Every structure is written in structure tokens, then in C-alpha cells.
Amino acid sequence: MSVLLTENTKIVVQGITGSEGSFHTQQMMEYNTKVVAGVTPGKGGQKFNETVPIFNTVKEAAAETGANASVIFVPPPFAADAIMEAAEAGLGLIICITEGIPAKDMVKVYDYIQDKNTHLVGPNCPGVISPGIGKMGIMPAFIHQQGHVGVISRSGTLTYEAVGQLSARNIGQSTCIGIGGDPVIGTRFIDALKLFNEDEDTHAVVMIGEIGGSAEEEAAEWIKANFKKPVVGFIAGQTAPPGRRMGHAGAIISGGQGTAADKMAAMEAAGIHVCKSPADIGKMIEEVL
Amino acid sequence: MNIHEYQAKEILKAYKVPVPEGYPVFSVDEAVEAAKKLPTDVCVVKAQIHAGGRGKGGGVKIAKTKDDVKGLASEILGMTLITHQTGPAGKKVNKLLIEQGIDIDRELYLGMVLDRGSSQYVMMASTEGGMEIEKVAAETPEKILKVWIDPGVGLQGFKARQLAFGLGLAGKQVGNAVKFMMALYNAFDANDCSIAEINPLVVTKSGDVLALDAKINFDDSALYRHKDILELRDLTEEDPSEVEASKDGLNYIKLDGNVGCMVNGAGLAMATMDIIKLAGGEPANLLDVGGGANVETVRNGFKIILSDKNVKAVLINIFGGIVRCDRVAGGVIEAVNSMDINVPVVVRLEGTNAKEAAVLLQESGMDFIVASDIADAAQKVVAAIN
Numbered sequence: 001m002s003v004l005l006t007e008n009t010k011i012v013v014q015g016i017t018g019s020e021g022s023f024h025t026q027q028m029m030e031y032n033t034k035v036v037a038g039v040t041p042g043k044g045g046q047k048f049n050e051t052v053p054i055f056n057t058v059k060e061a062a063a064e065t066g067a068n069a070s071v072i073f074v075p076p077p078f079a080a081d082a083i084m085e086a087a088e089a090g091l092g093l094i095i096c097i098t099e100g101i102p103a104k105d106m107v108k109v110y111d112y113i114q115d116k117n118t119h120l121v122g123p124n125c126p127g128v129i130s131p132g133i134g135k136m137g138i139m140p141a142f143i144h145q146q147g148h149v150g151v152i153s154r155s156g157t158l159t160y161e162a163v164g165q166l167s168a169r170n171i172g173q174s175t176c177i178g179i180g181g182d183p184v185i186g187t188r189f190i191d192a193l194k195l196f197n198e199d200e201d202t203h204a205v206v207m208i209g210e211i212g213g214s215a216e217e218e219a220a221e222w223i224k225a226n227f228k229k230p231v232v233g234f235i236a237g238q239t240a241p242p243g244r245r246m247g248h249a250g251a252i253i254s255g256g257q258g259t260a261a262d263k264m265a266a267m268e269a270a271g272i273h274v275c276k277s278p279a280d281i282g283k284m285i286e287e288v289l
Numbered sequence: 290m291n292i293h294e295y296q297a298k299e300i301l302k303a304y305k306v307p308v309p310e311g312y313p314v315f316s317v318d319e320a321v322e323a324a325k326k327l328p329t330d331v332c333v334v335k336a337q338i339h340a341g342g343r344g345k346g347g348g349v350k351i352a353k354t355k356d357d358v359k360g361l362a363s364e365i366l367g368m369t370l371i372t373h374q375t376g377p378a379g380k381k382v383n384k385l386l387i388e389q390g391i392d393i394d395r396e397l398y399l400g401m402v403l404d405r406g407s408s409q410y411v412m413m414a415s416t417e418g419g420m421e422i423e424k425v426a427a428e429t430p431e432k433i434l435k436v437w438i439d440p441g442v443g444l445q446g447f448k449a450r451q452l453a454f455g456l457g458l459a460g461k462q463v464g465n466a467v468k469f470m471m472a473l474y475n476a477f478d479a480n481d482c483s484i485a486e487i488n489p490l491v492v493t494k495s496g497d498v499l500a501l502d503a504k505i506n507f508d509d510s511a512l513y514r515h516k517d518i519l520e521l522r523d524l525t526e527e528d529p530s531e532v533e534a535s536k537d538g539l540n541y542i543k544l545d546g547n548v549g550c551m552v553n554g555a556g557l558a559m560a561t562m563d564i565i566k567l568a569g570g571e572p573a574n575l576l577d578v579g580g581g582a583n584v585e586t587v588r589n590g591f592k593i594i595l596s597d598k599n600v601k602a603v604l605i606n607i608f609g610g611i612v613r614c615d616r617v618a619g620g621v622i623e624a625v626n627s628m629d630i631n632v633p634v635v636v637r638l639e640g641t642n643a644k645e646a647a648v649l650l651q652e653s654g655m656d657f658i659v660a661s662d663i664a665d666a667a668q669k670v671v672a673a674i675n
Contacts, residue, residue: 155556247555
């Protein structure tokens with residue numbers, strides 16, 4: 001088993017004809033992911049790679065193909081609209097890869113989807129992969145291995161680093177969720193942890209945070225009260241200076257809040273196995289399993 | 290993106306936020322002329338740099354009469370202002386704001402920012418105006434009043450009134466403060482601001498409410514729809530190498546150490562900095578070459594890293610996903626070949642086509658130090674310096 005992306009997930013790709021969208025759709029299909037439809041307004045009726053039907057709207061795509069999940073590669077000015085379109089169409093899982101969506105747009109999206117029955121992952125994230133089942137996103141599939149460790153991360157390549165360390169030790173993953181590096185995101189650490197808590201096939205979780213905000217502290221508190229499985233944690237940005245935005249829009253220490261030290265202390269207090277070095281993530285999981 | 294106080298006040302004024310009358314000037318003569326236009330005899334001379342703490346650093350002075358403006362302007366203009374936000378090198382003052390004096394009754398605080406916890410914008414007010422708000426938040430959080438703004442309807446009058454009454458305002462002060470808050474919200478919303486701080490927000494003895502100081506930052510992701518705001522960018526206030534890097538689509542942040550870093554992805558870049566520090570070194574920068582690392586970006590990255598004279602060794606840490614490591618290796622070889630690089634270069638390439646990349650580096654006959662993993666890379670680069 002796995003979370004979010006399972007055997008029953010049928011995917012529509014929004015922005016399938018763009019350069020990013022078409023390249024990654026190809027990669028997703030090579031990994032045997034069930035891509036059943038694409039959406040590019042104005043290109044309805046065409047086919048992607050002569051196999052995947054393209055529609056003008058998500059609603060049509062879902063009605064015609066039974067798609068129940070979307071992955072979005074739409075450029076930033078149109079991405080918020082694309083998320084809301086997918087939510088309105090009733091898709092239960094929406095993964096937005098797009099980087100650089102204005103925060104104001106995401107505040108509106110977040111509000112809009114509150115009463116919709118959907119999981120939004122991202123934006124500005126590598127996506128979700130359930131090894132052996134499929135991938136919705138831009139992560140390199142070949143570094144993954146099917147198994148029982150869940151991975152939740154605010155970062156992209158740092159997630160690959162952690163997964164690489166796991167697979168090198170023959171420790172497979174149930175699902176890896178890149179929740180994204182923006183200030184406003186759909187799925188937060190706690191939402192992902194709840195899913196892994198209920199998933200019998202997930203035996204332990206790797207949680208990779210960053211400086212900025214207080215999501216890691218809140219997750220730590222929740223873990224202490226509710227989480228039944230061992231958690232290994234790492235926080236990137238231990239050496240970051242305050243007031244500087246460290247690449248991700250969300251990665252900034254402001255007003256003394258959001259430091260790595262605070263987050264690591266909160267995680268340790270919650271019984272999480274915190275790695276000081278990013279090189280120790282794989283080793284630490286091996287120890288706790 | 291950050292702008293000057295006088296620019297922030299011009300934007301606010303356009304949205305009917307009350308601000309003191311004032312004029313930006315670039316010379317002492319202009320300062321004297323500006324003072325003549327002001328309605329008050331008392332004038333304020335304010336250094337315009339992108340940093341807080343200007344008052345404490347001696348960059349804000351009150352002229353008791355217009356005759357004093359000349360002396361104060363020549364004192365501040367051209368000085369290097371050092372505040373807790375400028376760093377030890379300080380910032381040279383090239384512009385002044387000459388403003389009317391205000392008959393202050395109370396100094397308050399008003400701010401607006403994105404609250405990540407609720408994913409909504411929040412407006413905050415405090416009676417502790419003029420203080421560092423971070424300090425107030427840490428020591429007396431009960432003195433900060435907050436209202437969250439419903440994204441569907443925007444700031445409503447009743448929420449502004451909650452803040453106004455909460456601040457202990459009375460009579461016509463309340464109406465003026467509410468008008469001020471609604472106008473500030475409109476300015477923030479229309480311009481995709483990421484932060485707006487009015488500190489202090491002053492109540493005058495006649496009951497007017499206005500912005501004595503104003504700090505506005507913009508959401509970089511939204512600048513594509515605000516060409517007018519992009520024109521307010523003052524490159525002289527930014528680190529020249531960071532400006533250069535942004536032209537090449539690279540994300541570069543200069544730090545104080547001596548290990549230059551080139552990494553793909555912000556999270557891995559931060560983690561690389563962390564592990565260098567754990568190995569006993571100090572990172573000289575964060576450089577994220579992004580998802581599309583190629584020969585060009587690697588060469589530009591090298592150029593920027595080596596422009597920092599403190600750099601004594603370079604660590605390249607790439608986890609190739611979509612990026613192919615053999616292409617990055619090709620870029621590294623070409624860059625080292627075409628440039629005069631006389632510091633040790635440690636390379637760690639992992640992920641897509643990592644084996645092919647290792648072969649390329651070996652066959653190049655160049656003096657790369659090849660690392661097997663992230664910990665090995667950090668140890669080797671620190672060893673190379675010592």
C-alpha cells in the first residue's frame with residue numbers, strides 16, 4: 001500500500017503540452033503511472049503521444065476518463081486558476097509542481113479548497129511518488145525503491161539525497177511526499193503524517209524540514225500526542241543568517257522565529273530522532289527500524 | 290523586493306493612506322529647497338537606505354527650524370550609516386527624505402503580513418510604537434493585537450474597529466485609524482506586498498492618524514504583474530554579486546566564510562552549508578543553480594563564487610534528477626578549463642548519470658577532488674583549505 005498515490009489513482013496532467021508538462025508526463029508514463037488524460041485549454045480533441053486524450057477543461061477530462069487526480073505544470077500566472085479548476089471538478093488529489101505562484105493567489109486558493117473534498121500537495125514541490133505504483137511529479141524515479149518508509153519534505157533535491165541514502169541501504173519507501181517550499185501550501189507535515197499513521201505499510205517516517213515558519217514545531221507536537229511510528233528528522237538551514245530568504249520563499253528566519261535550533265529542539269522533545277548532519281538520515285532510519 | 294521609505298510613502302499616499310508631507314532629495318541644496326515647501330517650521334531629515342535602525346545610527350535628525358536643515362543634510366548625506374540591519378560595513382547615504390514635523394500625541398504600531406499558520410493575511414497593531422516589534426512579540430505578546438483577513442471579503446470595517454478600540458483610541462481618532470487601516474489594506478492588496486510596517490503610526494494632538502515611518506516589501510513572485518514597482522528597485526542597495534547572479538537566473542546569497550558552494554536546489558544548498566559547518570568549515574555563500582544546471586549556469590556560478598576573494602576552495606554538490614550529472618561534469622570541466630581557477634575544487638555528483646560523470650572528471654586530467662557522498666565532500670573541502 002501507499003498513501004495519496006495508489007493503484008486506484010488515475011491522473012490528468014494540467015499543462016500537458018507545455019515543455020515541462022510534456023517532458024515529465026513522458027517520464028511518469030515510463031514509470032507505468034496511470035496517466036489517463038491531459039488538459040490544455042484550446043487543444044481539446046488532440047492526443048499526447050498519440051495515446052493520451054487532451055481536453056479543454058478538467059471537468060470534461062474527469063467525466064470522460066474517470067480521472068481522480070491531477071498534476072499541474074501550468075506557469076505561475078495561471079497555476080492558481082488551474083488548482084481551483086481541478087478542485088471544482090471534484091478531483092481528490094491535486095499536486096501542483098509550479099514554482100513562483102504569488103502568495104496572494106495561494107491565499108485565495110487555500111480558502112477556496114477548504115470546503116472541497118481534495119488533498120492539495122504543493123505548490124513549488126517535486127510531487128509525490130509511490131515506488132512501484134507511480135509518480136506524479138519531477139523526481140528521478142530510479143533512485144527510489146518500494147518499501148515501508150514514508151518521506152515528507154519541504155525540499156526537492158534534499159529529498160532525493162535522503163531517498164538515495166535509504167535506497168543505498170536497501171530500505172524502500174512507501175510514499176515520498178514533497179510538500180513544497182512556499183509559505184502557503186496545501187498539505188502540511190501534519191496532514192501527511194496523519195496519512196502515514198493510518199497506512200499499515202508505512203513503518204517509519206523521514207521528515208525533512210527547513211528554516212522559516214512553525215510547521216515543524218506544530219508537527220512535532222502532533223507527533224508527540226498521536227503518531228505511532230518512529231520518525232527521523234532533519235532541518236536544513238542550521239547555518240542560515242536571519243532575515244535572508246534562502247532560496248525558497250518560505251525559508252526565512254524572521255523576527256527570531258523559524259530557526260533550525262528551535263525546530264530541532266521541538267522535534268527532539270517530541271521523541272523524533274533528529275539528525276544534525278544531512279548525511280545521517282539513512283543511517284538513523286536503519287537504527288530505528 | 291525592498292524599497293525606500295519615501296517610495297513606500299508615495300505608494301501609500303496614492304491609496305489615501307495619510308503620510309506627512311515630504312520630498313526626496315539628492316543634495317544639500319535640494320534639501321534646503323524642499324524644507325521651504327513644507328508647512329511646518331520644524332523639519333525632519335531622514336537618511337534613505339534599505340535598513341532599519343536609522344534613527345539610532347544617527348541617520349534621522351530633527352531640524353528645529355528650516356535654517357538647521359542645511360547643516361543636518363550635509364551631515365547625513367554621504368555618511369556611512371551602520372545599523373543592526375546594515376552589517377558592520379554599513380551603507381552609504383545617497384538620498385534624504387525631508388519631511389514636515391508632526392505634533393505627536395501617541396506612537397503606535399501597525400503591520401500587515403502573511404500568517405503561514407492560517408494561510409491568511411493578518412493585520413497587527415500595538416500600543417508599543419517606535420519599539421522593535423520583534424522584541425514586543427517575544428517579551429509581551431499580549432500587547433500585539435491581531436485580526437485575520439478573510440480572503441473572500443477582504444478587510445472589514447468591524448475588524449479595523451477591533452484594532453482601533455483595542456489600541457485605546459477614542460472620539461475622532463477611531464474613525465481616522467479605521468480609514469487608515471482600510472487604506473493600508475487596499476495598498477497592500479493592490480500591490481502584492483509581502484509585508485507592510487508602519488512604525489510608528491502616530492496620533493497627532495489634533496486627532497489625526499498618519500504614518501511617520503513606512504516599510505514595504507513586495508512578493509517577488511508577483512512582480513511580473515507590477516512593472517511600475519519593479520522600476521523602484523534600487524540596485525545600489527543590493528549586493529553587486531547577488532544582482533549579477535540574479536541576471537543569470539542563479540540564486541546567490543553571500544555569506545562570511547571561505548568555502549564556495551554550488552548546489553542544485555535550495556534545500557540541498559542549505560543542507561550543504563550545514564554539513565560544511567559540521568565539518569569545521571564556514572560557507573562563503575549559498576548558490577542554487579536550480580533545476581536546469583548546464584554548462585552555462587555552472588560557468589556563471591563559478592564566476593560569481595570566485596568573485597568573492599574570501600573563497601579558498603569550492604564545493605560542487607549536485608544531486609541529479611532531471612539534471613544529468615554528466616552534463617554538469619562537462620560544464621565544470623569547461624569552466625575550469627576556460628577560467629583561471631587556483632583554488633581546490635571538490636566535486637560530488639550523485640543521481641542521474643553519476644557514473645558517466647565520474648569517468649568524465651577522471652579522464653579530464655584535471656585536479657578535481659572527487660567525493661563519494663555529501664559527508665565525504667564536506668570533509669574533503671575543509672581538508673583542502675587547511
